[in-house]
Amino acid sequence: MRRLSGKIVRDHVLERIKKKMQELALKGDRVPGLAVILVGSDPASETYVRNKREMCLSLGFVHFDYRFDEDASQDELLDLIDRLNEDDRVDGILVQLPLPKGFDENMVINRINPDKDVDGFSPANVGRLSQGQDCFIPCTPYGIMEILSFYGIETDGKRVAVVGRSNIVGKPMAMLLMSKGVDATVTVCNTHTKDLRPITMESDIVIVATGRPGTLDASMVKDGTTIIDVGMNRIEDSTKEKGFRLVGDCDYPSFKDRDVSITPVPGGVGLMTVMMLMVNTFKAYERRMGR
Ligand code: NAP
Numbered sequence: 210m211r212r213l214s215g216k217i218v219r220d221h222v223l224e225r226i227k228k229k230m231q232e233l234a235l236k237g238d239r240v241p242g243l244a245v246i247l248v249g250s251d252p253a254s255e256t257y258v259r260n261k262r263e264m265c266l267s268l269g270f271v272h273f274d275y276r277f278d279e280d281a282s283q284d285e286l287l288d289l290i291d292r293l294n295e296d297d298r299v300d301g302i303l304v305q306l307p308l309p310k311g312f313d314e315n316m317v318i319n320r321i322n323p324d325k326d327v328d329g330f331s332p333a334n335v336g337r338l339s340q341g342q343d344c345f346i347p348c349t350p351y352g353i354m355e356i357l358s359f360y361g362i363e364t365d366g367k368r369v370a371v372v373g374r375s376n377i378v379g380k381p382m383a384m385l386l387m388s389k390g391v392d393a394t395v396t397v398c399n400t401h402t403k404d405l406r407p408i409t410m411e412s413d414i415v416i417v418a419t420g421r422p423g424t425l426d427a428s429m430v431k432d433g434t435t436i437i438d439v440g441m442n443r444i445e446d447s448t449k450e451k452g453f454r455l456v457g458d459c460d461y462p463s464f465k466d467r468d469v470s471i472t473p474v475p476g477g478v479g480l481m482t483v484m485m486l487m488v489n490t491f492k493a494y495e496r497r498m499g500r
Contacts, residue, residue, distance in 0.1 A: 210469055210471060211469070212470075213356060213435075213471060213472045213477065214476060215356060215476055215478055215479065215480040216476055217359070218352075218356050218480075218481060219480040222355060222484050222488065223268075223484060226487055226488065226491055230269050234269075238498070239298070240271055241493070242271035242272075242298045242299045242490075243265050243271070243273070243301045243487075244293050244296075244299045244302045245261055246289065246290075247275070247277070248277040248278075248279065248305070248312065249277075249308075249309040251309075253441075254305045254306075254307075264483050264484070268487060270487070286304075287320050290304070290321055293325070294320075300490055300497055301489065302321045302322070303327060303328050303486065306330075319331060328345070328377075328486070329346050329347040329351075330376065330377065334347075335376075335381070338381060338385070341388055341389060345489045345493070346381070346489070348481075348485040349377065349418075349439060349478060349481075350381045350385050351385075352478055352480075352481025352485045353437050353439070354391075355481060355485065356478070357414070357435070360470070362435050362470070364391050364392060364414070365391075366392060366393075366394070368393070368394050369412055369413065369414040370395075370398060370405075370408050370409050370412040370414075371386070371396070371397045371416045371418070372398045372415065372419055373418035374397050378418040378439055379418050382416055393414070405424075406428075410431055412430070412434065413433070414434065414436075414437070415430060415434060415435070416436075416439065417438055417440060417458040418458065419440065420440060420442065420458065421440070422440065422444065422456050422460075423460045424458045426459070426463040427460070427463040427467050428463075430469060433468060435470045436464070436469055436470065437472050437477075438458055438461070438472050438473070438474050438478065439457070439458065440456070440457040440474060441455060441457070441474065441479055442456050456474060457472075457477070
């Protein structure tokens with residue numbers, strides 16, 4: 210089994226952005242700004258928001274932190290987005306999903322100016338992605354493309370199974386893989402897929418994003434397969450200080466003696482997601498500065 214470390218790829222991309230930040234500092238330009246909005250206190254969301262803040266600060270971006278109680282009104286949230294859309298110091302706006310019950314996620318995401326939509330979830334960005342136009346690529350699939358490219362994993366003419374069809378992972382992932390220049394042959398699976406095994410078995414690359422541990426095990430792939438495990442599942446574990454551990458959607462130990470390449474959880478795709486958010490924020494900044 211070959212372990213595809215996300216950390217190595219993350220550090221590689223990080224160096225690229227750090228270099229650009231040094232160039233900005235030499236010119237004395239303003240720095241990129243990212244606004245992150247969290248509604249409620251979901252523990253996983255709190256962790257994601259903290260990671261984003263730490264990454265922003267370590268790069269020298271300006272970080273604007275906004276928090277609402279779970280019982281805040283949607284209008285308050287929309288008002289804030291309107292203000293951030295107009296704020297020249299803010300290049301990117303991110304609303305941490307999922308929102309608590311009662312919020313209309315589509316309406317909220319739609320309200321973000323597409324030029325500041327660094328998560329790439331707005332219909333304008335999704336439309337651009339599907340048409341192969343310049344856009345903000347959703348961070349998780351974008352990070353996966355970086356991993357494939359860094360490790361020299363060929364996609365041209367390859368068969369890829371994407372297991373999961375969510376708007377934030379599965380669908381944009383499939384769109385990227387089938388785009389011109391990437392040129393994979395893609396099968397997208399969901400819970401109605403009758404039998405995953407024959408599909409994953411004939412695939413050169415399998416991308417698993419189901420949120421269900423054990424979705425893919427070693428009996429479901431052929432030798433030489435590249436496996437990207439997107440899953441991030443908290444499993445109760447009393448031996449851990451926090452009372453849980455993180456596992457992916459793949460049965461990682463089952464691949465130990467197989468001739469496959471696989472991303473670990475943690476230490477794989479998750480690190481790239483935060484990194485690509487910074488890449489998108491830098492891109493939004495450059496566009497707004499007319500570069
Ligand atoms: P989601 O919105 O719940 O979507 C899960 C998808 O998987 C659905 O399309 C579902 O099908 C499909 N699915 C579930 N079980 C399946 C099975 N046995 N066979 C085939 N398809 C199956 O989840 P998500 O937001 O895409 O996230 C997926 C996982 O990735 C979660 O663990 C999440 O925490 C993780 N994640 C990680 C990152 C990261 O940075 N590493 C980022 C985002 C998400 P239906 O549509 O039919 O229900």
